[in-house]
Amino acid sequence: MKRQFRDRIKRSCSLLALQCLLVMTPNNARAGNLNQSIFLVATGIGLLSTYVTTRSEQVKSARDFFNLQGEYYYGIRDTSVVSEGFAIERRLAPWFSVGLELTVQQMFAADYNAFGASFNPQFKWFLFGESRLSPFIAYTAGVHYANTVFPQGGTNFTFRLIYALGFEYKISSSQFVRLSVGHLHQSNNNLLDRNPGYNGNGVALSYVWEWDRKQTTD
Numbered sequence: 001m002k003r004q005f006r007d008r009i010k011r012s013c014s015l016l017a018l019q020c021l022l023v024m025t026p027n028n029a030r031a032g033n034l035n036q037s038i039f040l041v042a043t044g045i046g047l048l049s050t051y052v053t054t055r056s057e058q059v060k061s062a063r064d065f066f067n068l069q070g071e072y073y074y075g076i077r078d079t080s081v082v083s084e085g086f087a088i089e090r091r092l093a094p095w096f097s098v099g100l101e102l103t104v105q106q107m108f109a110a111d112y113n114a115f116g117a118s119f120n121p122q123f124k125w126f127l128f129g130e131s132r133l134s135p136f137i138a139y140t141a142g143v144h145y146a147n148t149v150f151p152q153g154g155t156n157f158t159f160r161l162i163y164a165l166g167f168e169y170k171i172s173s174s175q176f177v178r179l180s181v182g183h184l185h186q187s188n189n190n191l192l193d194r195n196p197g198y199n200g201n202g203v204a205l206s207y208v209w210e211w212d213r214k215q216t217t218d
Contacts, residue, residue: 022047022110032138038211039141039165042123042141043078043139050096060090063091063210064090065088066085066090066099066211066214067086067087068085068207068208069086069101069204069205069206070192071083071085071204072202072204074202075130075200075201076151076196077152079107079108080109081108081184082108083103084105085101085104085120086103087102093208094129095127096124096125097126100119100120102120103119104116109128109147109152114149116145116146117144118144120142120143120158122140123140124137125138126168130170132170133167133168134167134168135165135168136165137164137165138180140160140162140164141161142159142160143159144160145158150186151186151196151198152196154194154195154196155188155199162182162183163182163183165182168208177205177208178208179205180204180205181202183199183200183201184200185198
């Protein structure tokens with residue numbers, strides 16, 4: 001029964017991937033309409049996955065990792081976004097992990113530049129577990145504050161949402177490299193008067209290594 005429940009979660013993750021593909025299009029209006037619904041779906045699946053894994057036997061072998069990541073996105077108003085992040089990640093099961101990331105971000109356009117930082121909870125689902133090469137789905141939802149309004153005509157404070165599809169390559173039992181393509185959305189979700197929002201597509205590269213080997217030998 002538990003296995004069937006976990007299989008249902010994995011199928012739900014596949015539906016999330018299809019939604020990600022829909023939002024990663026040049027149609028900015030359609031992307032904006034989907035962002036809120038994907039936020040609700042992805043957060044619900046992430047919390048459900050966390051609940052299932054923490055109540056299973058797999059949580060006894062949970063492993064902790066550091067994650068260094070660089071990202072580049074290009075989107076509306078010809079604005080480029082470059083970010084560098086550091087995360088602490090817990091692999092609750094071979095197929096699922098949760099993490100907390102601190103990111104610094106630079107935004108550039110022809111007549112505009114800004115700098116900001118964000119704090120981001122993360123969920124990742126690994127379709128083939130900890131095999132040598134595994135596709136994964138990643139979802140990040142955090143808060144961001146910039147030294148000037150972002151995007152142009154927006155506000156200093158925004159929510160930062162990322163949906164990504166990628167591959168994880170196992171270098172060794174304690175080291176991984178990840179490459180993904182994703183969609184970045186930032187807006188204040190209409191909490192403030194100005195809410196033009198930013199939507200961009202891009203790539204991310206990260207290096208992941210285990211930082212507490214004791215948990216795997218207890």
